Amino acid sequence: MRKEAWFGLSIMAAVVIGLFVLMPPPSQITNGHLGLLMLALIVVAIMLGFPTAFTLMGLGTMFTWFAYNSVDPSLAVQQTLDLMVQRAYWVMTNDVLISVPLFVFMGYLVERANLIQALFKGLHLATTRIPGSLAVATIVTCAIFATASGIIGAVVTLMGLLAFPAMLKAGYNVRVAAGSVTAGGTLGILIPPSVLLILYGATAGVSVMQLYAGAFFPGLMLAGLYVAYVIVYAKIKPSIAPPLSAEDQYVPLPKFAEVISKTSNNVMKGLIGAIKGKRNADVPMRTLINHLVIALLPALAAALFMGSIYLSVTAPDHVVPSELQEMGFAAEDEEGNAETGDLEDAEEAGGLQAPPAEDGQKAPAAAGAAAESAKGPADGKPDATKEDAVAPGESKPIPTWWWITLGIFAVGLAVLYAIFTFVRLEIFKMLLASFFPLALLIIGVLGSILMGLATPSEAAAMGSFGGFVLAIAYGRFNMTMLKEAVFLCAKTSAMVCWLFVGSGIFAAAFALLGGQEIINAWVQSLDMSPVQFMLLAQVIIFLLGWPLEWTEIIIIFLPIFLPLLAQFNIDPLFFGLLVALNLQTAFLSPPVAMAAFYLKGVSPPHVTLNQIFLGMLPFMAIQVLAIFLLYMFPGIGLWLPSLVYGR
Amino acid sequence: MQKILLTIDRISTFVGKTFSWLIVSLTFLIAYEVFSRYALDAPHAYAFDAMLMMYGTLFMMSGAYTLSKNGHVRGDVLYGFFPPRLQAGIDLTLYILFFLPGVTALCWAGYTYAAESWAIWEHSSITTEGPPIYPFKTVIPVAGAFILVQGIVEIIRCVLCLKHGQWPSRQQDVEEVDVEKLKAQMQVKDEDIAKLDEFVAAEKGGDQ
Numbered sequence: 038m039r040k041e042a043w044f045g046l047s048i049m050a051a052v053v054i055g056l057f058v059l060m061p062p063p064s065q066i067t068n069g070h071l072g073l074l075m076l077a078l079i080v081v082a083i084m085l086g087f088p089t090a091f092t093l094m095g096l097g098t099m100f101t102w103f104a105y106n107s108v109d110p111s112l113a114v115q116q117t118l119d120l121m122v123q124r125a126y127w128v129m130t131n132d133v134l135i136s137v138p139l140f141v142f143m144g145y146l147v148e149r150a151n152l153i154q155a156l157f158k159g160l161h162l163a164t165t166r167i168p169g170s171l172a173v174a175t176i177v178t179c180a181i182f183a184t185a186s187g188i189i190g191a192v193v194t195l196m197g198l199l200a201f202p203a204m205l206k207a208g209y210n211v212r213v214a215a216g217s218v219t220a221g222g223t224l225g226i227l228i229p230p231s232v233l234l235i236l237y238g239a240t241a242g243v244s245v246m247q248l249y250a251g252a253f254f255p256g257l258m259l260a261g262l263y264v265a266y267v268i269v270y271a272k273i274k275p276s277i278a279p280p281l282s283a284e285d286q287y288v289p290l291p292k293f294a295e296v297i298s299k300t301s302n303n304v305m306k307g308l309i310g311a312i313k314g315k316r317n318a319d320v321p322m323r324t325l326i327n328h329l330v331i332a333l334l335p336a337l338a339a340a341l342f343m344g345s346i347y348l349s350v351t352a353p354d355h356v357v358p359s360e361l362q363e364m365g366f367a368a369e370d371e372e373g374n375a376e377t378g379d380l381e382d383a384e385e386a387g388g389l390q391a392p393p394a395e396d397g398q399k400a401p402a403a404a405g406a407a408a409e410s411a412k413g414p415a416d417g418k419p420d421a422t423k424e425d426a427v428a429p430g431e432s433k434p435i436p437t438w439w440w441i442t443l444g445i446f447a448v449g450l451a452v453l454y455a456i457f458t459f460v461r462l463e464i465f466k467m468l469l470a471s472f473f474p475l476a477l478l479i480i481g482v483l484g485s486i487l488m489g490l491a492t493p494s495e496a497a498a499m500g501s502f503g504g505f506v507l508a509i510a511y512g513r514f515n516m517t518m519l520k521e522a523v524f525l526c527a528k529t530s531a532m533v534c535w536l537f538v539g540s541g542i543f544a545a546a547f548a549l550l551g552g553q554e555i556i557n558a559w560v561q562s563l564d565m566s567p568v569q570f571m572l573l574a575q576v577i578i579f580l581l582g583w584p585l586e587w588t589e590i591i592i593i594f595l596p597i598f599l600p601l602l603a604q605f606n607i608d609p610l611f612f613g614l615l616v617a618l619n620l621q622t623a624f625l626s627p628p629v630a631m632a633a634f635y636l637k638g639v640s641p642p643h644v645t646l647n648q649i650f651l652g653m654l655p656f657m658a659i660q661v662l663a664i665f666l667l668y669m670f671p672g673i674g675l676w677l678p679s680l681v682y683g684r
Numbered sequence: 685m686q687k688i689l690l691t692i693d694r695i696s697t698f699v700g701k702t703f704s705w706l707i708v709s710l711t712f713l714i715a716y717e718v719f720s721r722y723a724l725d726a727p728h729a730y731a732f733d734a735m736l737m738m739y740g741t742l743f744m745m746s747g748a749y750t751l752s753k754n755g756h757v758r759g760d761v762l763y764g765f766f767p768p769r770l771q772a773g774i775d776l777t778l779y780i781l782f783f784l785p786g787v788t789a790l791c792w793a794g795y796t797y798a799a800e801s802w803a804i805w806e807h808s809s810i811t812t813e814g815p816p817i818y819p820f821k822t823v824i825p826v827a828g829a830f831i832l833v834q835g836i837v838e839i840i841r842c843v844l845c846l847k848h849g850q851w852p853s854r855q856q857d858v859e860e861v862d863v864e865k866l867k868a869q870m871q872v873k874d875e876d877i878a879k880l881d882e883f884v885a886a887e888k889g890g891d892q
Binding site: 042045046082083084085086087088089090091092094095096097098099117118119121122125126128129130132134135138139142151154188190191194195198199202205206208211491494495498499501502505519520521523524525526527528529530531532533534535536538539542583584585586588589629635638639640641642643644 | 700701703704705707708710711712713714715717718732735736739740742743744746747749750751753755756757758759760761762763764765766770771774775778779781782783784785786787789790792793794796797820821823824835857858860861863866867869870872876877878879880881883884
C-alpha cells in the first residue's frame, strides 16, 4: 500500500482516538455530544471513500432514531421513517434544485456544440497586439466557455488540447501556459449561471437570483485579475510569453477582400467604394452588401442598445391615450437628433457611413423622423429642457448620462471604423460565429434572471433550449450527441440530488440531537469579532476543500455555519459569495487540484505535475487577493443585487 | 455470477436512461410555458406541478443507474491509493452498515407515504384543482427499490473483489470527460502531443 494511504489512515485513526479522548465520560454524554460524534464519523466515512449520499443516509437514519428513541422509544421508528420520507420529498419538490438538471443539461449541450475551437482562434487573433496574447485569449475563452458549460473537467481538457499546445509552440513558459489553462477552466464554478450557487441557495435559503447578481462582478473581477496578471507579467518579462510570429498572426483574406483592399484597406471606404464605383466588376454585389451589413453590425447593435435604453428611460409613468400622438412625436424628434449627432461625429472622425434608414427603424415609427429632425435644430438640448416641464403621463426627460453614453458609443464606433481593416473584418466574422452566440446565450439566461423576467429554472430551461439551437445551428446536433448529453445530465443530477436526499435526514438528525447548539455555544464562548469569525469560517472551508468535494462542503458543512451568521450580523448572501470564491481556490490548490490532473492527462510527457502546480500558484494567490478585495469592498458583490432587488 | 450482475446493471441502466429523457421534455415544457405566458398570455396552472414531478422523477429514478456506473460522488483522496482488496473491504462494511439500513428505511417509509397518498387520492395543493400526486409519491419507494437491488449487486461485487483481488468489470457508459473522444473532437493525435515535448525540453535547456 502506498505511503499516502497509510498517512491518511493514521490521520483518521488520530481523529477517532482524539474524539474518544475528548468525549466526556459515558455518564455525562448528552445528545448534543452524539451529534458531534456523528459529525466526526461522517468526516471519517467520507474520507474512506464510500459514496457520500448513502453515508449520510445511513448515519442520519441511525442517529435520528437515537434522538427520537431518547424521547419516546415507542414512536421512534415511525417518527424516523416519517422524517426521512418528508426530507426526500422536500428535495423532490424543491423549486430551487430543479434548476440543477436544467443548467447541467445546458452545459453538456453547449460543450458538445464544439464552439471552443472557433472561439479560441477568433479571440487569439483579436488579441495579438496584447502582451501574452495567447494566454489572455485562453483565459477569456475559458471564462466564456466555462460560464456557458460549467463543466470544469471538460473545459480544462479541451483547452489542454487546444490552447496548451499552441502556447508551447509559441514558446510560452510551461508554467504560465499551464496556469492560464487551469485557472481559466475553473472560472465556471463562480461565474453565474453556476451550479455551486444554486446549491448554496438551496442550502442557505438565499435567493438564487440575488446570488447570481452578486457573483457576477466578483467573477468578472477574478477573470480580469487573471488577464491583468498575464499581461503585466508578459510585459515585464517578454521571454515567458513571446509575441506571435507574423506567420501565426496571418489571417487569410477571401479573394474579393484582397482585391478591394488594394484600393483601400479600410473596410467601410473599400466596400462602399466598390459598391458605388463598380470598379471591381468581378466581385459579386451580394458579397459586398453582405459584408457591408456585417461590418455595420456594431453600429446597429449600439443604436439598438441606446434606442432601447432611450425608450425605457423616457417611457411615461402611465400612458394617457389622448396624448399618445404628441408623445410619440417628441420621442421621434429626440431620436432623430441623436442619430444626426451620431452620424456627424462619426463622419468627422473616420468617414463612417452610418445608414440613417437602418438606424431609424428602431424608433417607434420613424420612417420620416430622421429626415424631419434633420431639418430641425441639430442640438438636442433645447428639446430636453422643454421636456423637463412635461406633465406626468408624458415622456420623461432624457437623463444626461444617456447623452454621455451615446457620446462614448459614437466615439468608440468612430475609432472602430477608422481602424477597421479587412483583416479585422475577417476576425470579426470569426468572432461573430463563435463568441456572439455564446455571449447572447449567457446574456439571455443571466439577463432574464437579473431583470426578474424569469425564475432561475425558467431561465435554465431557456438556456437548455438555446443549447439545442446552438447545437443545431452549428451542425453538431445528432442523436448520439443528444443521448450523451441526456444521460450525463441524468447521472450528474442524480449524484447531486441524492446527496441532498441523504443530507436532508443527516441535517435533521444533527438538529434533533442538538449538535448545533453545542457548536453555537462554543463559538459564542470564544467571544470572536465578526471579522475573526469570518476568517475562521473561510479558513475551515478552505481546509475542507482539500479532502472534500465542493458539493459535500456546501451540502454537509455549510449548514453548520449558517445559523451562526445571524449572531455575527453577516449577510448570508455576502457569505455565500465569499464561500464561492473560496471553494474555487480548492480547484487550484495542490496537491488535490482536479484541474491539474485533467491537464496532465492531455499534456506531453515532459510537462510534470509539479510544473503545472507551480503554474497554478500565482493564480491561486490572485484568488486569495480577490477574496480579500471582495471582503474589503463588499460593494463589488452587493452593488448589483442592491440595484436590481433593492436589498 | 457476473452474468446476473451485469443483467441487473442493464436493468438499472435501462430504467435510468428511460427516465433521463424527462430532461428533454422538462426543457420543452418550461420553454413552452414561458412562451405561452409571455407571448400568448395564457399561463397553465398545471405547469408548476408538472415541472416538479418531471424533475423529481428524473433524479430519483436515475439513482440506481448512477450507482451502477459508480457515479455517486465519493471522497477519493485516500480511496484511490488503496489496493482493490482494501477498497472492497471498506465498501462492503459500509454498504452493510450505512447503505442497507438507510435505503431500506427510505423504501419502507416511501411505501407507507405513497400508500397514504393513494388511499385519499391525494391531489396537489400548490394550485387549486391540482393534478393527482399519488403517482409521484410512488416514485420514492420504486426508486428506492431499484437502488436497493443495485446496492446488493454492488455488495456482491465487493465480495467478488475480496475473493479475486480485483474489481469485476462494469459496462461501459458515456463519461463526462472522455479524453479519447475529446482528442478526436479536437483532431489531436497522441503523436502531436508527444511532439510538443521538444518545445518543453528546449525551454528547460534554455532556462539552465
